Amino acid sequence: MVWFPLTKHPLGEHEIIKLIRRYFEVMPEAVVPFGDDVSAVPVAAGEVAVLKADMLVAKTDVPSGMSLWQAARKAVVMNVSDFAAKGVAPQAVLVSLGLPCGLSRNDLVEIAKGLNSGAREYGAYVVGGDTGEASDLVISVQLFGTSRKEGLMLRSGAEPGDVLAVTGGFGKSASGLKALLSEGLFSVPPDLREGLLNAVYLPNARLQEGLALRDCDAVSASMDSSDGLAWSLHELAALSGVGFIVDTLPVAEEAARFAEANGLDVSELVLYGGEEYELVVTVKPELWGEAVAAVEKVGGNLLRIGKATKQKHIVLEVDGVKRAIEARGYEHFKSQC
């Protein structure tokens, strides 16, 4: 239930993944390198199967007040977000459930309904799975879809000069989490409360935006922002071999007001909050207009926040003042770890 900045842990999630990965022989025909948001395997000429697995553990991924329905739905949505970032529509969802003893029949129904909603909202179906007994509630979700190989929007591919953009404002989830986890410590303007909590309880994946961007072929690199905007920028930069200048912070209005009401640095909420499911993309400058139009056509927004640079620094530059954007974000683990 407690979220810690990942830099504090001696062996954080990203380091564990890096360590483990070394012992996996690499599939020769793999289409997407390890470390991108999804995996992909050729199925036919030019066609790939796209696979994703991400696990929700109630103890660390479910903040207080979130219902089982919401937790189950979120477990699907956080996977769909990765598909969205690659421009792939999910078709099938598999779910492995680790169920604690105390769950009632009604709890199980809530979980089942949440899983179904998470899938159906994005056009997919739950097609199978497995249950077992565990100490924590564990909802392990797997997605399957297909894509043209060339259609996949990978993390690599950004070039200097590309437009850096996001699909929405940031900071709502971080504000909502602060409001939730430190009840009483922060002041929450009453008209903001529901919006901030919904950002945490009812996240949405930007699937329509991702599919629209794929269709207009304007994106050079893409990932979602579930580990925070700063983290996404560092990942995209590292895998593309570029840097970024961010000249416009994508501040969600609600986050600005929450920060103001509490004397917080809003850039901290925007850059280093996690569990925000926007897409972070780079767009070929000559196709910028088309990309914006494509995303707006499906009811979304594409906000320019800066550009990719040859210099490999990741910098926030506002009003002539430069500040490094650090490689940190949110990662969950138990307090006693």
Add this chain to the structure above:
Amino acid sequence: MVWFPLTKHPLGEHEIIKLIRRYFEVMPEAVVPFGDDVSAVPVAAGEVAVLKADMLVAKTDVPSGMSLWQAARKAVVMNVSDFAAKGVAPQAVLVSLGLPCGLSRNDLVEIAKGLNSGAREYGAYVVGGDTGEASDLVISVQLFGTSRKEGLMLRSGAEPGDVLAVTGGFGKSASGLKALLSEGLFSVPPDLREGLLNAVYLPNARLQEGLALRDCDAVSASMDSSDGLAWSLHELAALSGVGFIVDTLPVAEEAARFAEANGLDVSELVLYGGEEYELVVTVKPELWGEAVAAVEKVGGNLLRIGKATKQKHIVLEVDGVKRAIEARGYEHFKSQC
């Protein structure tokens, strides 16, 4: 760490799955009905993507003395066994790991190596996954492969008169588990010890047998036996609308000797033990010879144990004595559930 017969639990795994499934909208284009060993989704004309997810939770699925390498390998093998039963070669493995705090760097390496071994032994590769922190060690594995739609050997399809067969003797895992879990209570002939423990620690999936059977097109119904032989017979019978007469119990020699040394009923070990990864199949009688030859060609065995009947009873009939085979097997859950 404790294994209980599934009939004792008020809401066992099978009942939970049945309950949850009711709330999932059914994918119109799904190729395999809910309740079979795998899921399948069309990807091209006549071609399907085959998907499977099964989760290993250390607390309930890992008996004492099993190493982390073995547990991780087993988590993959138990999924491969379901693919084997459908006649599908696994190509890609995804893994979501729930990791308790206490694991060392070396523990993580053991887990990674075990996952890689489990995949590579069967020609697949680990292509992606996710880690998070959990109270129990949770290894959630997903498999992907492709198949001709007609090539899939489903649980339904057995017809009266079909030959009932298995790919090996039964009872070793149940004997090994008894030896492990009740150290001192049972007498284990020294020359049996290693074989019985390996049946538990190092299970093998009958993938080559499954692929050979698919290729000779002789099988009318198939599933694996991970919940026990009796359970598999009841599942195949229910989904095919037939019954079975078993006239030859497939007793593993080691199980016979273990039973004899301990005054146990060997049929109990053979029919109601779990965690045994043989295939249970029905074969069209006119293709029986070809099926046997195909399996022997890949180094396996196909043992005739009885036949499918029009009458929907599941009966053991040896030396003219008939006995009902009950619908029970092994299911894991916590003692305090």
